[in-house]
Amino acid sequence: MDKDELLERYEALGEEADFLAAKPLFERDIRDRDRRGQPDPLLLRQYGYLLECHGRYTIRRAVEQYERAMEIDPDADKVQYQWIAAKASLSEQEHPIARYRRRAAAAPGSVRELRFLAAAYLSAHDYAAAADVIGTGLELAPDDWALIADRGQVRAGTGDADGALADWRRALELDPEELSPVYSSAFLLEREGRLAEAAQAWRHIVEFSESRGWELTAAWPRQELQRLRGLLSGNGDPGE
Numbered sequence: 001m002d003k004d005e006l007l008e009r010y011e012a013l014g015e016e017a018d019f020l021a022a023k024p025l026f027e028r029d030i031r032d033r034d035r036r037g038q039p040d041p042l043l044l045r046q047y048g049y050l051l052e053c054h055g056r057y058t059i060r061r062a063v064e065q066y067e068r069a070m071e072i073d074p075d076a077d078k079v080q081y082q083w084i085a086a087k088a089s090l091s092e093q094e095h096p097i098a099r100y101r102r103r104a105a106a107a108p109g110s111v112r113e114l115r116f117l118a119a120a121y122l123s124a125h126d127y128a129a130a131a132d133v134i135g136t137g138l139e140l141a142p143d144d145w146a147l148i149a150d151r152g153q154v155r156a157g158t159g160d161a162d163g164a165l166a167d168w169r170r171a172l173e174l175d176p177e178e179l180s181p182v183y184s185s186a187f188l189l190e191r192e193g194r195l196a197e198a199a200q201a202w203r204h205i206v207e208f209s210e211s212r213g214w215e216l217t218a219a220w221p222r223q224e225l226q227r228l229r230g231l232l233s234g235n236g237d238p239g240e
Contacts, residue, residue, distance in 0.1 A: 001021070002025070003022050003025035003026055003029070003046075004046070006018045006019075006021050006022035006025070007022055007046060007049070007050050007053075010022060010050065010053055010054075011049075011053050014053075014057045019050065019053075019054050022050055023050065026046065026050060027047070029043055030043055030044065030047060056090065059086055059089055060090065062082075062086050063083065063086045063087060063090070066079050066082055066083040066086060070083065077112070080116055081116075081119055083096065084116070084119050084123050085123065087123070088123035088124070093120065093123050093124035094124075096116075096119075096120035096123065097117070097120045097121060097126075099120070100113060100116040101117060103116065103117075104116075104117045104133075109140060111137050111140050111144055111147070114133055114134075114136060114137035114147070115144075115146050115147060115150070117133050118130050118133045118134050118137065118147065118150045119150065121133060122150060122153050122154070122157075125157060127154045127157045127158050130150065130153075130154050131151070134150050134151050134154065138151070143174055145170075145171040145172075145174035145175040145178060145181075146171075148167050148171045148174065149168060149178075149180060149181045149184070151167050152165070152166075152167030152168045152171065152181065152184060155167060161188060161192050164184075164188060165185055165188065165189070167181075168181035168182070168184055169185075179205055182201050182204055182208075183201075183205065185198075185201045186201035186202050186205070186224070189201060190228070195228050195231055195232050198228055199225055199228040199229060199232065202221050202222075202224045202225040202228065203225055205218070205221040206218050206221045206222050206225055209221065
């Protein structure tokens with residue numbers, strides 16, 4: 001079969017063998033066209049679609065593994081959030097929302113279930129619904145760092161950058177070992193053009209990770225810190 005037939009089969013059937021056969025054929029033809037100085041937009045689009053299909057099939061397999069893990073260990077929290085994120089990447093946010101609405105209704109007063117439901121709504125960018133759930137949770141547990149961090153996500157998503165940053169600072173105060181509010185702050189600060197403050201957030205992550213010997217964890221944040229330092233230097237901003 002040629003690469004076009006393999007792509008059609010892979011799209012329809014999801015057989016890994018078809019992907020593995022098609023990928024080198026596309027890469028060979030792209031290299032040949034580039035070498036001749038004649039890049040082919042259709043060829044690039046088709047190869048991109050092959051990779052996109054592979055990504056979706058891979059994420060669906062990840063979802064299956066997360067669902068097995070949740071069934072085996074229903075008390076584990078992290079896999080629940082990973083499942084929510086994976087479903088969102090497939091544009092299937094309605095499934096986590098329905099799941100955690102049922103669970104929250106069945107366990108009134110459970111802050112844990114409200115955290116999951118808030119995360120599900122946030123994955124769908126339904127900030128109004130997320131805010132309602134977070135408000136209910138914070139009435140039960142005013143110092144719950146995760147709900148406060150999620151409130152920061154709501155505020156960031158609705159244009160209240162300073163409110164979001166304040167929530168993330170508070171979340172970090174409540175749990176200094178949890179870096180997700182610092183990551184969120186770094187991303188938002190850069191979007192707001194506050195590069196020196198964003199660099200400070202990345203430096204915090206780097207120093208935190210290095211102090212614990214987490215070199216792999218520190219690798220990407222270190223790159224981001226160096227990138228922002230370069231931008232600051234190029235802009236003539238004394239920042240760092």
